[in-house]
Amino acid sequence: MASKSSDPMPRMTQATLAVLRALSENPIEPMYGLQISGAAGLPSGTIHPILARLEAASWLESSWEDIDPVAEGRPRRRYYRLSPAGAARAHHALDRADAAVAALRLRPAAGGAA
Structure with a gap:
């Protein structure tokens, strides 16, 4: 499988987290793009730039x-x-995101009653 080396920490958007x-x-x-798109609940036009990053x-x-596209018809x-x-x-990025969401749920509401 091909691999390129660059920045070890891509931008962590909600869409990136869904792909991960x-x-x-x-x-x-x-997994191929359409499978990832379905599993992440995102359009293919959104996931392909994420996959590239x-x-x-x-x-x-x-x-x-490795197929013959003519024989396969696709x-x-x-x-x-x-x-x-x-x-x-x-795994680390998803744990951090889950912890951030949990922390937001535990925070008291601003201006709440004493």
């Missing part, structure tokens, strides 16, 4: 499937999966 959650469900199983940061590995799919280091980073 989808890929983390079964980190050793490669994650791959550039070496969080993902990707490869093209284009080849690009498969993505978390790299070993990316799986650890994704």
Whole structure:
């Protein structure tokens, strides 16, 4: 699987976290874009730039499937999966995001009664 090395910490948006959650469900199983899109609940036009950023940061590995598009009657799919280091980073990023959400839930309301 191809991999590029660059920035180890991509931007952590809600959409990026949704993609990481989808890929983390079964980190050793490669998924193609439409599968990731469905699992993350995001349109494919949103996930592909995220996948490119994650791959550039070496969080993902990707490869093209080896098929004959004419025989299959469809284009080849690009498969993505978390790299070993990316799986650890994704786990950490998702834990941090979950902790931030939990902290917001525990915060008292501003101007609340005493």
